[in-house]
Amino acid sequence: MKTKLCLLLLCVAIAIPAWSVENAAPMVEVQSPHFTILTNSSEKQGRHVADQLERMRSVFHTLFPNATVDPNSPIIVLALKDKKSFESLLPGDRQGKGQLTLAGYFMQSPEKNYILLRLDAEGEHPFDTVYHEYTHLQFRKAAEWMPLWMNEGEAEFFQNTTLENKEVLLGQPSVNDILYLRQQKLIPLQTLLTVDASSPYYHEENKGSIFYSESWALTHYLMVTDKIEHTQRVLDYLALMSQHVDSVTAAQKAFGDLTVLQHKLQDYVSHGDYKMFRVMADTRVDENTFTAKPLTGPQTNAVRADVLAYGDREEDAKTLATSVLHDDPSNTQAFETMGYLAFRGGNHQEAGDWYEKAVQGNSQSYIAHYYFAVINIDSYDPKTSAQVEASLRAAIKLNPQFAPSYEELAVFYVQRRRNEQEAHMLSVQAVQLDPANVSFRINAANVLASQGNYDAAVQVLEAAEKIATTPNSVASLREQAAQMQEFAKRKQENEQLQASAKSENAPVETTLAGANGVVRTQQADVTVDGSQVQQDTKTHKLLIGKVAVNNLTKHPDETPSGPTQIASGIIHGVQCSSPATLDLNLQGTKATLALYSGNYFRIEYSALNFTPEGEIHPCKDLEGMKAKIAYAASSDKTVAGQVVSIELSK
Known part of the structure; x- marks a missing residue:
């Protein structure tokens, strides 16, 4: 999130009036190769924002050539012409008296990424908010473990970027931040390092400004000194954080004595000996590849309703989406938003109805197809099952980078014991698209286990431990792996006993015990190699000639x-x-x-x-x-x- 600083006077956000449905000015949609820009300003301004984002994307691609700079979900930027239209779409917890005055806001979900921008915000760099929010997007996969001060410090560092024709200037000092810090008492590093999203330093105007400025200064100091002294303290710190070491301990190990670091940071701010990085890179973009089209009033309000829904303003979103459907009864975006609201509210039947309308309306939204399938995946009605499969394949076609669609299709096939090899490949594809998602790896292990390949399933779970983010997750993964190892052992023992029963006549006895230690019984009357099979009801053993074996076929092996x-x-x-x-x-x-x-x-x-x-x-x-x-x-x-x-x- 990006905040604009008032240097000597603290800015207090004005409370937003109660929500009402209104006829917002229609927007213009500008489509570039990697971004969708929606603006209530002019097409020219929309194209300019798209140009800046495409060029900044090129910068990240140059700096991190081996990284994935494009998220798996689309990036939708709402470039709003003024404070009123910007604040009307902010989440509820970002409104009201005492909140930081914002110039941009990043809303992330697995399905889509919304970036809200104020085009009338003042600043040293006209597109600093664009660069700031896009930096957050680049560090999205590390957001779960990256401390807030570093996440915001990196965004503040990259926001002061100047894009020239064949070179890029990074890390330029912020005059506003420097002047502000020199007139304030710095936050103690022990406090700064532990600020989280619930802290007043992240929300309140009278504390937030110093947090953002000091986060920038500390990040800038560490990155510059690492470059000059040929050290890698920042990388060491991030490596420790990714291993779930607490922020203060990680800082002490990577940066040394925090009291000494506090004095060095104070000197750095006071003396003003700032440096910047110069990178040779041609970031020019061919704007002829951009397309633009006007949106109607209902189309504009449908977008606004969806933003409100993802910003946890359910009632406002529902009111606006209902208004859209009154004016445009076939608006698939409004169907999708209503479905999302119902799904999040736990009303899956209603959500399914809304998403079905979106799908039947020839929606080109992969999200509509995906959620329709998720809601109906447990149905074994032939017609519904066919629709679920078709919707998941449509979702994959519309967005081949969206990993959850592959995972759900794998689950669909495993449930029905169909296309088992494809189910395995689909689960692998989901992991490859989103390697940091532990649940995808667990699902891949379950697919292998459903096929009886327990050894491979255990290997997948053991690999997932390396990226698990909490001790509880690690413990859960180990427990599942232990269960599968036990299943593998029992399967091998059963196969050996059955083989022995066919080839030998030696007395072998074993009891039938389940995974939880419960002895199981079953009546049986079949013949194996001419030997009558009976059950000894007193000892709960199955007798094949003189051989007692486990019985694993209590119920028929059939697809529901x-x-x-x-x-x-x-x-x-x-x-x-x-x-x-x-x-x-x-x-x-x-x-x-x-x-x-x-x-x-x-x-x-x-x-x-x-x-x-x-x-x-x-x-x-x-x-x-x-x-x-x-x-x-x-x-x-x-x-x-x-x-x-x-x-x-x-």
């Missing part, structure tokens, strides 16, 4: 088919057996249902009114829980059906 049914109640009698079979009873108010899954990795788990601590482990976490379970019919008439999804609640 037909429509799903929904039942609610309390889960009891949870039993797991190798390799990944789950049996449970769902006790409702009128009846108790016996349900099973031949592979509990295929079950879709969710939580309605609480956040689980780590991954859900069906063998130990489901017992006694309230749940809504979707299940499909089974040819095994001893049970009510096969579990498709489980929604847990407190």
